[in-house]
Amino acid sequence: MSTPQLAASVLEEIPGPSARNIAVRVVPGAERALREGHPWLYADSIREESREGAPGDLAVVFDRKGRFLAVGLYDPHSSIRVRVLQHGEPAPIGREWFVARLEAAAARRAPLRDRPPAARTTGYRLVHGENDGLPGFVVDRYAETLVVKLYTAAWVPHLQDVLAALTSVTPSERLVLRLGRATQERPEYLYGLEDGSILSGPPLDGPVLFWENGLRFEVDPIRGQKTGFYLDQRENRARVEPLAGGKDVLNVFAYTGGFSVYAARGGARRIVDVDASAPALAAAERNLVHNRRIPAVATVSHETVVADAFEALTRMGEAGRRFGMVIIDPPAFARSRAQVDAALSAYEGLTQLGLAVLSAGGILVQASCSRPIDAGTFFDAVHGAAGGVGRPLREQVRTGHPVDHPVGFREGAYLKCLFAEAP
Numbered sequence: 001m002s003t004p005q006l007a008a009s010v011l012e013e014i015p016g017p018s019a020r021n022i023a024v025r026v027v028p029g030a031e032r033a034l035r036e037g038h039p040w041l042y043a044d045s046i047r048e049e050s051r052e053g054a055p056g057d058l059a060v061v062f063d064r065k066g067r068f069l070a071v072g073l074y075d076p077h078s079s080i081r082v083r084v085l086q087h088g089e090p091a092p093i094g095r096e097w098f099v100a101r102l103e104a105a106a107a108r109r110a111p112l113r114d115r116p117p118a119a120r121t122t123g124y125r126l127v128h129g130e131n132d133g134l135p136g137f138v139v140d141r142y143a144e145t146l147v148v149k150l151y152t153a154a155w156v157p158h159l160q161d162v163l164a165a166l167t168s169v170t171p172s173e174r175l176v177l178r179l180g181r182a183t184q185e186r187p188e189y190l191y192g193l194e195d196g197s198i199l200s201g202p203p204l205d206g207p208v209l210f211w212e213n214g215l216r217f218e219v220d221p222i223r224g225q226k227t228g229f230y231l232d233q234r235e236n237r238a239r240v241e242p243l244a245g246g247k248d249v250l251n252v253f254a255y256t257g258g259f260s261v262y263a264a265r266g267g268a269r270r271i272v273d274v275d276a277s278a279p280a281l282a283a284a285e286r287n288l289v290h291n292r293r294i295p296a297v298a299t300v301s302h303e304t305v306v307a308d309a310f311e312a313l314t315r316m317g318e319a320g321r322r323f324g325m326v327i328i329d330p331p332a333f334a335r336s337r338a339q340v341d342a343a344l345s346a347y348e349g350l351t352q353l354g355l356a357v358l359s360a361g362g363i364l365v366q367a368s369c370s371r372p373i374d375a376g377t378f379f380d381a382v383h384g385a386a387g388g389v390g391r392p393l394r395e396q397v398r399t400g401h402p403v404d405h406p407v408g409f410r411e412g413a414y415l416k417c418l419f420a421e422a423p
């Protein structure tokens with residue numbers, strides 16, 4: 001496998017942040033939001049800038065009376081023009097400042113690190129961007145591999161400092177760099193950094209193995225979706241386990257079979273994984289194999305279906321297939337307000353298709369990670385769709401964010417999941 005390798009010297013060749021800050025003045029609404037601690041300053045809220053900025057310049061935001069409001073990372077190519085690092089009072093942004101933020105983030109994850117061996121968890125999100133005070137900067141830990149994902153090129157000039165801070169707060173064997181789409185579009189600001197580069201540590205000659213709640217999973221941190229694994233669903237997967245005993249379980253949008261491995265340990269009889277991605281389903285097969293030491297996992301019957309989820313569900317319904325549990329965890333259908341209506345119809349469609357293959361008394365688990373759709377709206381849509389086909393749901397629980405995906409501001413809440421029984 002060819003993996004871009006970067007000598008440490010490449011990092012050293014990236015020019016550091018400009019010594020000259022940008023002074024920014026904003027409209028009253030933005031002043032208020034920043035005072036309340038909001039991490040984003042939109043371009044259209046800016047009234048005045050002292051100069052044109054480059055990605056990663058520090059922007060200092062002042063109020064009408066010239067008082068300090070916030071300092072953050074400037075990105076001339078994003079509608080989120082400034083991502084705020086520090087509110088309220090000035091601070092020198094550099095290695096020590098990063099250490100303090102990273103230590104706070106690491107402390108928040110202590111409950112995950114302190115689990116007993118049976119619930120051993122070595123895969124978790126260490127830094128959740130703005131929600132941990134480091135906007136656009138995500139770090140996931142998979143055992144001894146850290147995956148750093150940059151959602152803006154504004155981090156590039158600060159990379160040496162923030163990575164040095166990261167290494168001192170939480171040492172690891174390997175650092176992998178991932179770049180969000182918007183970041184990849186700006187190669188002129190990347191100085192040779194590439195998506196999937198290994199910044200330090202040994203090359204990868206296969207997947208990385210880690211633990212989640214005492215289960216073994218593999219992840220491809222270089223090519224996998226997001227940073228390779230949907231760590232945010234850990235607690236929902238754990239909830240599935242005790243509900244799956246004796247059931248036939250259909251896992252729709254299964255990816256690498258996270259929910260399925262838990263269902264298998266919980267004693268599911270048969271598991272069917274549906275996903276559009278063949279490589280993801282191949283990893284789902286292997287994730288069961290990694291846990292074969294557990295008798296219930298070794299004996300479960302497993303089937304994978306590479307297909308569009310809507311088509312596969314329709315076909316299974318027509319063929320009369322029925323399951324005792326149906327899990328539906330699709331990708332974000334809405335990324336902007338304009339997509340909300342279409343996304344809600346898609347969620348409702350999935351609820352109805354899922355119910356058509358769910359036996360009477362079976363359990364529906366349905367999640368949404370669409371940011372512009374709030375929890376109440378999503379749950380109402382699922383209930384409405386179920387009522388519409390005469391299967392009004394009895395709720396077991398609604399869940400939100402796990403401890404390693406804290407919600408630090410309004411737009412930070414994206415994950416919602418319903419567990420319900422259908423008549």
Ligand code: SAH
Nearest residue numbers: 230253254255258275276277308309329331
């Ligand atoms: N439940 C998973 C995460 C799901 S992520 C877990 O716990 O790990 C969403 C998945 O949906 C991805 O694997 C993606 O390949 C798949 N996907 C996206 N669109 C799809 C479609 N139309 N039909 C089937 N799968 C789809």
